[in-house]
Amino acid sequence: MTPDPRPQSIAAPATEALLAAVAGNPVAMVNCARTLLLASGQTDRARDICREALALDPGNAEALALARPILSDGIGSWYFTMVLDHRRHALYARALAKLLSNGGVVLDIGAGTGVFAMLAVRAGASHVIACERDPHVARAASEAIARNGFADRITVLPVDSRELQVGRDLAEPADVLLWDNLANNFLGAGCAATLADAAARLVKPGAAVLPGRAELLAAAVTDLEADEHRMGLVDGLDMEAFNLLRGSDFTIARDKFELRSAPAVLFDFDVSGGAPIRPARAQEALTLTAGRVDGIAQWLRFHLGDGLVYDTLDEDVRAFGAQFHVTETFEAAPGTAVRLHGAHDTLDTWFWLER
């Protein structure tokens, strides 16, 4: 066995002594953050030391090169694509303008980049409490908010929304709940629990909720890159035994699947009135067109009020993708009837076809 080349963690007092010894030397500080803190799982502290080092000498290219992987570790690359979703921003700006025509305090849960909080201020919010549980993302959002001159109207709180306290973090329950801890299947980022908590404690009764409703749509599809996602005959060898081990779902680009049925609405999540999301099952009849069926594609259609609709299958959408759920592969004759089933436990979703 090859020995792990990374340094093993050393005792806390020795770490502190080494950190004190390198204080003021940006490259040495970042190196200590990497080898002493990151290696022993102290990611937050490692990042703080990197920030301190870069602040000491912002032009130090070596310190920056060493710090980048530490600062970006575990930060979703999707922040960089989501922020390009101009369609979504335009729709939210219009929805917010409607909700905030007379001002009001907004609670933004899952503030991420801070873009939604800034859109809310532009739309007329008197104040936004922007809550983001990843402290490093919250820090970058605070910087972006300050750069745009909104620091006096937006308070960024680097905590999970379930830790917020009315009277301490918010003067009183908010008028508008803006939330975005969303996944491609609506539920997977834990919104059911945070929305129930926010409705019970953090917003006024009858507060507007954005988004307030989303339909989950699904259809039987052909995966146009199926050869990369399942094993068949490989150089004359039958490799089907591996197919139960393939990932059960993945995000799929819009041009990488073909619909084999009309889309069906399986779930209609209405969170506008603060009612809790409960586990559910649903089924719909599908009629297939001729061709190979590899699985089920699923996406969302948000209703943002006033007829504003954001469909995540639309071409220029960047914040979401369609999610492909694997089923058995079969050739469908035209007009074949199947039943599409879905189930969720408020966090995970499962989809299957009954033939």
Ligand SMILES: C[S@@+](CC[C@H](N)C(=O)[O-])C[C@H]1O[C@@H](n2cnc3c(N)ncnc32)[C@H](O)[C@@H]1O
């Ligand atoms: C989809 S992303 C950010 C969206 C944001 N509207 C934007 O445009 O940048 C969702 C964010 O919610 C955060 N998050 C998830 N659950 C949270 C919670 N309960 N409280 C606070 N932040 C949460 C995640 O860390 C993530 O940054």
